[in-house]
Amino acid sequence: MVPLWWSIVLGVALFVIGAGGVLLRRNILVVLMSLELLLNSVNINFIAFGHHFADSRGQVFAIFVIAITAAEVAVALGILVALVRNKSTLRSDDVTLMKG
Amino acid sequence: MVQGLFLLFAAASVIAALTLVLARNPVHSALALMACFLQISAIFVLLEAPLLAVIQIFVYVGAIMVLFIFVIMMVDVREAVLQRFLPGNNLPAMVLLALLGTEMLVLVLWSGAFSAATPPAGGEGIGLRQLATSLFAEYLLPFEVASVILLAALVGAIVLAQKEQR
Incomplete structure (x- = not known):
């Protein structure tokens, strides 16, 4: 019987690592992963x-989360392919089309 | 036994996640992500959700990873290998992450509601029949909406990825 807080701590650890990847990595593919x-x-x-x-x-x-994730990944990778075709870059700080 | 296996899979998944974030090559990141998903599906088995474990392997390892690998093959990842992290000062993001992690841990571990040793309800587990009844009777409308969202995403991805013919 696994205690509940072990799972929660695992979830927190993976969430913080993933958020670090989203905030710090430069490559758009790794940000999506x-x-x-x-x-x-x-x-x-x-x-x-x-x-x-x-x-x-x-x-x-x-x-439901898994289903929505599958949809999100398909759309995001479609956008990525269109982006690379128009502006051959994978660096997230080069994509400034919307002046963000 | 189960606790030891849980610790093993949890440690392996955290190591794989760190490899995902720290790896230089996006292909290595994708393989680390696949390893992490496999560990998480093993954890789902330990949490007595075998259907979710199989769905996790089918959808994430089977479908989403193939999508990622295909996109890595289509685009040129060599120039992205040179620099891993965003240039400039990363300290605010690190501080934000540390704050987020400690906040979640403190809130979860200090509230006594989650540390109860015995589960409150009767512990015979969730049967597949109960899950199916809940999914197809109580949550039928969200289920159908999810299928429509998947269809829209399918069409949208095809439209986005095709070449313009004009």
Whole structure:
């Protein structure tokens, strides 16, 4: 029987590592991968709490998160391919088209 | 036994995540991400969610990683290898991350609600039948909306990635 706080600490660790990847990395591909890691750490929390409270809704929400993540990755990689075709760069600080 | 396995998989997933963030080559990052997803699916098995573990392997390791590898093959990643992190001062982001981590840990570990040794409800676990009933009866409308979102994302990705014919 795994204590609940172990899963939560694991989720926190993976979330902080993924957020570090999103904030600090320069390569857009690695930023997208870190985003996947963030969503996965949230999934760990959903399933851990669902297991702890013997409630199936945690797993249902995790399934929805996985579905939305798949859609998000497809669109993001489509945008990335279009971006590289127009402006051959992968560095996130070179993409300043919207003056951000 | 289960606790030892959990610690093993958790340590492996954290190491894989660190490799993902710190690796120089995006291909190495993608492989580390795949290893991390496999460890997380093993953790799902330990948390008695075998369906989610299989979905995790199918969707993440099977589909999303193939997408990433294809995009890495399509674009030229060699110039991105040279510099890993954003130029300039990264200290504010690091401080923000440390604050975020300590805040989550303190809030979770100091509140006594999560450290209860025994689960409050009866612990026979979640059956697949209960999960299916919950997904297809109680959450039928979000399920259908998710399928529409997937269709829209499919069409959008195709439209975004095709060459302009004009």
